[in-house]
Each structure stands twice: as C-alpha cells, then as structure tokens.
Amino acid sequence: MRSGRVAALIAAGVAVGAAASGCGTASDEGSDGKLTVVTGIYPLEWLAVQVGGDHVEVTNLTEPGAEPHDLELSPPQIRTIHNADVNFFITGLQPAVDDAIAKEGGERALDVADLVDLLPFDEAAHDHDATDHDHDATDDGHDHGHDHAHEDEGDDHGHDEGAGDGHDHGDEDPHMWQDPELMAExxxxxxxxxAxxxxxxxxxxxANAERVGTELDAIDDEFSSGLKECKSRELLTNHSxxxxxxxxxxxxxVGISGLDPxxxxxxxxxxxxxxxxKDKEITTVFTETLASPVVAETIADETGAKTAVLDPVEGITDESPGTDYPSVMRANLAAIQEGLGCS
Structure with a gap:
C-alpha cells in the first residue's frame, strides 16, 4: 500500500514542478497567502490540516457536536465554498454540501469518491439479521494484513430495515474514514x-502526506493485530x-438503525x-457519542448485555474519547477489544 502512495506522490511532484511556470490557483489565496481549504466533516478537516500544514487555512463547515448529515449551510458558509481554493468533501455524505459545491465551487472540488474506492452500501453495511450464518470468531480465513482489498467478499449477508435511512447517500457508503488505509489514500x-x-x-x-500515511499505517497495524483474535466478531452498533x-x-x-443516527x-x-x-451471545451493545443511546440501552437491558461507547469520529467535543482522529480511533479500538473479548 505505502509503495503505491509514495510513487503517486513523487510523480505528482515531478509533474507540478514541470508545470509550475504556468500554473495558478483556481481562486485567490487567503489574505495571509495561504491556500483556503473547505471541508464538510471533521475527518477531512484533520486530513487537510495534516497534509496542508502551515501553507493552508482550513475551514470545516460542521460545528463540533453537530450532526453532520443534517448540515444546513448559511449564506456566509456558501460564500466560503465559493471563495475556496479547494473544496474537500465526500459526495453523498452531506446533501447541502454537495449542492453548494456543485453550484458555487465545483471546479475547485476534490471529491474523496474520486480518490478512493468507496464501498457499495450493501457491502459496507455488512449487517446480519437473526437468521444469518455462524461466523468463527478466531479462524476467519481473511487476510488482516496491509494489502486487504475492499473487494466483494461473496457472502450473502442478511439485510433488513436497519440498513436504510431517510438520507439519500447514493449507492455508496461515504463513511470511508473508518478505514485508516483509505484515509492514507x-x-x-x-x-x-x-501541489x-x-x-x-x-x-x-x-512530505506531509507521506508522514500522515505512516501514522495511518500504524493505526491500521494496531487494528489488524488487535482485532485478529476475538471471542466474538459481531459489532452491534447504534447505527450503521x-x-x-x-x-x-x-x-x-449489526446496526440497530440505518446510516442515519x-x-x-x-x-x-x-x-x-x-x-x-441472544442467538450470537453478543455481550456488548455499542452506543455513540453523537446519538441517543436509548434504544441500544433498551436492547442491552432486555438481553443482559452491557453497553460501551464508540465514537463515529464525525466531530471532536468534550465528550470524545480523544482529541483528534488518531486518538479517537485508538480509543475505539480499545473499546472494541474489550467488548468483543479480543486478546
């Protein structure tokens, strides 16, 4: 994975260097000479800050603690999109952002869906219903290494009304930041x-992208090794x-509700x-920092399971288990390991 990213970065640097004399920005730079980058959700804000460093000014449209899917843009925010050098977003995640970028900043748009392979909803949901097949918790036959491809696994996983919601996300799941390797891409x-x-x-x-790629690879290593041997592989979450x-x-x-929390x-x-x-002997129901835990707690009470908190990493607040993307991801790993009995 890393060799491919490095080659791409080197090639990009050569191409930019050759064209530098005739290359200009799509819009005016910020008043301090920095590029202006607009993002719709925290994980992309974190990525833009890491890659842009001191040369960019990043504005995130979603306030910490707000539900990003339901974002409605104010006129000043729409002007920010219009004036941005780069609008960095994930199509299908936030309809208001999609519409504003299409109208005001499409020529300066950078859609993550054009950079990584997003999963189809039916594959990403990976949800089970009460009649799904058994899954061996320790001998799963899958490769947990770095070259794990996001291909169709060929299983006919059960789906139900929990896999859908009231938002139109299109045909692909936009929540790609839950995969550190896709973040690196x-x-x-x-x-x-x-550039x-x-x-x-x-x-x-x-250099910044290479550095952050190394950090994301380390997180991926920790998840791969930390979740390799678990008593259960059923991740029961508040939403998908x-x-x-x-x-x-x-x-x-197993999402209790669909993609809309x-x-x-x-x-x-x-x-x-x-x-x-009860059938799968699931011991932990995971609630979330930005969603009501009532339904999850009800199911836990009825079944004798315990509850634990996972953070969807959609924004950093005082309630978050970390201060940035890496620390929240690692906190989620620890919570999953405890909840699934991983060794």
Missing part, C-alpha cells in the same frame, strides 16, 4: 491537488456508521436485534 490525492494549486510548496505537501471498519478488519456490523428503528427491528444478541 485520500491524503495522497489531497497532496497532489494542493497543483501551490507548486512552490509541492515538496512540503508530498462502522461498515468500513467492519469490512477491513473482518467484523460483522437519528432514524428510529421499528419495533420489529428492535425485536430482531434482541434475538440476534
């Missing part, structure tokens, strides 16, 4: 775009926001999940 693509807009600092963007994590590390995500699961869905908890 996005860092490479962002560095290339920043095109600001050739004088192309080498810095390349952890499909990429489950897919990469061969867990079975505010959606209410039906009584039939709640009963179905409760049966699954």
């Amino acid at each position: 996005a860092a490479t693509g962002l560095a290339e775009r920043l 095109e807009a600001d050739p004088d600092h192309a080498d810095d963007y390349t 926001a952890f499909g990429y994590l489950a897919h990469r590390y061969d867990l079975n995500q 505010e959606s209410e699961p039906s009584p039939a869905r709640i009963a179905e999940v409760a049966r699954l908890v």
